[in-house]
Amino acid sequence: MKAFKANGTQSFHFNRLLKEEQKLKNQFQFIDDSLYTLASRQIRIQDVVNKNVGEVHYNIEQALHHLVENNLGKGISHQQYVMNHANVLADLLSDALSNMQNQLQMQSSGKGKPSPGQGDPQLSDIIQKQKGLEKQFQDGLDNKEKNGDKPGDEKGNKPENGAEGEQAGKSCKNGLDGDEAESEALLEIYKEQQRLREAVQKALQKQPGNAGSDKVLDEMKKLEQNLLNQGFSKQLVNQFKNLNHELLKLETAFKQQGDDDKRQSSTNTKASQGEQKNIPQSVLDYINTTEMLQKNSLPLLPKYDNLVKEYFK
Incomplete structure (x- = not known):
């Protein structure tokens, strides 16, 4: 990419660079089979891969296509x-390799597995991190607007009167560092948005059955996809705010569910104790007699005893 920017379409190196680009395309086709195989074995990363x-x-x-057309x-x-997108895949594989190495080191050093519940994410912490991520995105958007990076209006209209070629020329000269910094940010x-979604999934596994949980996860997946497709866009600011609102609603539902479980448990105990006090003594005697009879096996011949066992099976 740097070579194309530096040389332009009129350079005698242009045909050689096109061949290099074609070679990269062919080399990636050897890699994608392995990536698809990995994704089929690991459901968690299947969509991302x-x-x-x-x-x-x-x-x-x-x-x-565009380079051949001199665009x-x-x-x-x-x-x-x-x-x-290649950086996303590389980072994903790097994290997977690091996790495998850490697990091997723990096994070789004889350390046991962490106790259940240790390090599990709390929804309140996730909400705070999500707010911080929204601020980080807003700062990136502000920097983009401050630097005057406006490739066109929101409707996708292109500059007129050859402005596109002039703008592309400026990008070739001095836009590389800004693009790389923006892409890295x-x-x-x-990556942090992905980690937060995985943390929410872990929290939901501990307390399933909330009506808004699926909506929150869907919103987080859509936000991840739009981050790749749209980049630093004003439309995503509202999406960040809506996601924070849904997370707060989910946290409230978690607390209400916990309170309902406590009230339900206490009510059932009191009701059970009240019913036992109101049962007449004659009924209790009958129940005890029935239980005593059920404990004694019937005096049957072995043939019929086997038939009874088959019946109850």
Whole structure:
């Protein structure tokens, strides 16, 4: 990508760079089979792997198409998307490798597994981290607007009178560092959003049955997808706020469910004790007599005894 920016379409190196881009496309096809196999074995990462592998294929194709058409600006833009999605996959695999190495070290050192419940996430902590992530996204959006990074209006209209070529030329000269910094910041927000969703899933496993839990998880998945598709966009600010609102509602439902369980448990105990006091003595004598009879086996011949056992089975 840097070489395309530095040389441009008129350079005699352009054909060689196109061949290098085609070679990268072919090399990634050898990798995607392994990634799909990994995703099929690990349900937790299946959606992330499949989505990002598909995005890499699509953007490599689009980059080659636009570069062959001498549309350098769009070609480099799709190359940047390839890097973003490849970084997500690389980070995912790196975390998986680190976790495996840590587990092997714990086993080799003889350390036992952590006790159940240790380190489990609390919903209140997740809400605070989600608010911090919203502020981090807002800061990134402010920096983008401050730097004047406006590729077009919100309707997707393009600049007129050759402004697109002029803008692409400026991007080729001095836009690389800004794009890389923006992509890196967005990737960190995306990774943290994934971790928060996994933390919410763990919290829901401890206290299932809440009506709003599915909605919260869906909102978090949509936000992750939009972070990759839209980047630092004003529309996502509202999505962050809605997600925080849904998390607060879920926390309230958790507390209400805990209070209801305590009241239900106390009510059932009192009701049970009251019923025992009101049972007449004659009924209690009958129950005790029946239980005594049930404990004694009937005097049957072995043949009929086996038939009775078969019947009750």
